[in-house]
Amino acid sequence: MFIFARSVGSKLSTKANLLAVSQVLLALEGLSSPAATVSASIVNLGYAQYQGSVDTATNITSFLGIRYAAPPVGDLRWAAPQPPPTVSGVQQATTQPNECNQADAGESSTNPLESTSMKKRDVSQSEDCLFLNVYTPGNEVVATPEGGLPVVVWIHGGGYIQGAASLYNGADLIIDSNYGVITVLIQYRLGLFGFLPGEAVKEGGALNAGLLDQNYALQWVQAHISDFGGNPMEVTIWGESAGAGSVLQHIIAHGGNTQPPLFKTAMTSSTFLPSQYNYNDRIPELLYSEVVNGTNCTSSSDTLSCLRAADVDTLQTLNYNINLNGFFGTLVFVPVVDGTFILERPTVTIRKGCLNGNYLLAVTNSHEGNEFVNQSMTLDVADYVKTLFPNFGSTQVAGAVMMYQNYGSNVNQANLVMSESIFICPTHYLLSAFGERAWKGEFALPPGLHGYDVPYYFTSYLNASMYNNSQFITAFSNSFMAMAMSETPDDRYTPGDITPSWRPWKDDLTEMMFNVTSAGVPDVYTFKTDDTLLERCDYWQDVSAYSAQ
Numbered sequence: 001m002f003i004f005a006r007s008v009g010s011k012l013s014t015k016a017n018l019l020a021v022s023q024v025l026l027a028l029e030g031l032s033s034p035a036a037t038v039s040a041s042i043v044n045l046g047y048a049q050y051q052g053s054v055d056t057a058t059n060i061t062s063f064l065g066i067r068y069a070a071p072p073v074g075d076l077r078w079a080a081p082q083p084p085p086t087v088s089g090v091q092q093a094t095t096q097p098n099e100c101n102q103a104d105a106g107e108s109s110t111n112p113l114e115s116t117s118m119k120k121r122d123v124s125q126s127e128d129c130l131f132l133n134v135y136t137p138g139n140e141v142v143a144t145p146e147g148g149l150p151v152v153v154w155i156h157g158g159g160y161i162q163g164a165a166s167l168y169n170g171a172d173l174i175i176d177s178n179y180g181v182i183t184v185l186i187q188y189r190l191g192l193f194g195f196l197p198g199e200a201v202k203e204g205g206a207l208n209a210g211l212l213d214q215n216y217a218l219q220w221v222q223a224h225i226s227d228f229g230g231n232p233m234e235v236t237i238w239g240e241s242a243g244a245g246s247v248l249q250h251i252i253a254h255g256g257n258t259q260p261p262l263f264k265t266a267m268t269s270s271t272f273l274p275s276q277y278n279y280n281d282r283i284p285e286l287l288y289s290e291v292v293n294g295t296n297c298t299s300s301s302d303t304l305s306c307l308r309a310a311d312v313d314t315l316q317t318l319n320y321n322i323n324l325n326g327f328f329g330t331l332v333f334v335p336v337v338d339g340t341f342i343l344e345r346p347t348v349t350i351r352k353g354c355l356n357g358n359y360l361l362a363v364t365n366s367h368e369g370n371e372f373v374n375q376s377m378t379l380d381v382a383d384y385v386k387t388l389f390p391n392f393g394s395t396q397v398a399g400a401v402m403m404y405q406n407y408g409s410n411v412n413q414a415n416l417v418m419s420e421s422i423f424i425c426p427t428h429y430l431l432s433a434f435g436e437r438a439w440k441g442e443f444a445l446p447p448g449l450h451g452y453d454v455p456y457y458f459t460s461y462l463n464a465s466m467y468n469n470s471q472f473i474t475a476f477s478n479s480f481m482a483m484a485m486s487e488t489p490d491d492r493y494t495p496g497d498i499t500p501s502w503r504p505w506k507d508d509l510t511e512m513m514f515n516v517t518s519a520g521v522p523d524v525y526t527f528k529t530d531d532t533l534l535e536r537c538d539y540w541q542d543v544s545a546y547s548a549q
Helices: 020-028 171-176 199-204 209-228 242-256 282-294 303-309 312-324 346-352 381-388 394-404 410-437 470-486 531-542
Strands: 037-044 049-055 060-067 090-092 131-137 149-155 182-186 230-240 265-269 359-365 438-443 510-516 522-528
Touching: 037 060, 037 209, 060 171, 131 171, 131 209, 149 209, 149 242, 149 470, 171 182, 171 470, 182 209, 199 282, 199 303, 209 230, 209 242, 230 242, 230 470, 242 265, 242 346, 242 410, 265 470, 282 303, 282 312, 346 410, 359 410, 359 470, 381 394, 381 410, 394 410, 394 531, 410 438, 410 531, 438 470, 470 510, 470 522
Parallel strands: 049 090, 149 182, 149 230, 230 265, 265 359, 359 438, 438 510
Antiparallel strands: 037 049, 049 060, 060 131, 131 182, 510 522
């Protein structure tokens, strides 16, 4: 999820409140290969053969830990992903892969699952982490006569510094779809290892390495998913938070003209668009210098080569500490405008209507920003806005303050600034650009905070303390799977689905609300987007050159 808004020279330098979603998932984590399994058929990918396992209870086959790129170590650290090595024999795809190096998520006082005992992670952190997991319905890999099943590629969130494929069970989405899709969960380099900016990286390596990993994984899907019974022409990419931000990046990649196309449909859950500076702007270069200084590479004539030779533990310590010292609710290592994969600020490309993908389903939560604002904040709103967007001048700050001055306390106003500027309004930019091919939903099930929607489609996470209502879960989860299978969320493929008719957003600015009544009854209905919200989004778009979005 978050931003480099660490104010250089700021009065406030608090511990970052990092990644509410990852905390929720970590608290619930413990997913592993099903106990009742039998061996699956062998899939030959050319460079390697993989044998997965079949969960006999669900009749779903999983292939865990498929290597899709070479280990990004040594000279490949901060380089574009390369083809995986060829290996002989049959590789057992039955255990979760190493996760990419993580930054610490800190503590969250609002975690609804904080009483759940944390389980020790059953996977290791490593630079060698470019793996993906594939889940297929049934106990055999067989293509259907229509050319294969639709494919859902999940890009995990975690603020570009955290997350892993092992946190999610791809079988959940297959069950949500009534066994109508294949799911692929991908990993990508994170934090300092995936998003180191600066001129030196541009000249000697690859900027946005984490995004390039995702792109490479999507190319892998095009090349190999038919081997698992999937249709490469029917690919949906979906992510939550930074995963949804990644989906946005792929929508605008190569100026919105990636060739050949890598997906047909895009789905965003809590679109995340922090400040995305040019790779050699002041703040990215300060960040690069901080990494160089922390590795004693300042005297080197080739600082990037020095960093490539640095001990991974030293880099990981920097990764941890730099993020920890960020401004509350923000993250440091995020995508930049690199001039090759991401050609310009995202809002510029979106405004041009230059987009990869044909269809969009976008869902936001009712209180996206609260997790990322210190609820004991003593800053006034003007100082908060200036700290969040260091390039704002007095005019831009004053305009933002004026918009929210009648919305309660300074904390409430800051919640709205964070929510709308970073999550809600970028979602509406995409909706406007996709036009008649886009649908909008809102998850408002109390408390409606960022990340609280995830267990209602990855249902392995549901527990007794949550709203475990089958009608609500069907209505919510089926909307995403209908989009993946039918290119519209308005397909009621499950009997008893209570969701009313769902029209494209552009028709009359209609959204679908997913909520619950005070009596505990699912409350799913259509409503019109608030005009005053759209006016505030117009403002945020108008100042996007200063917010670096």
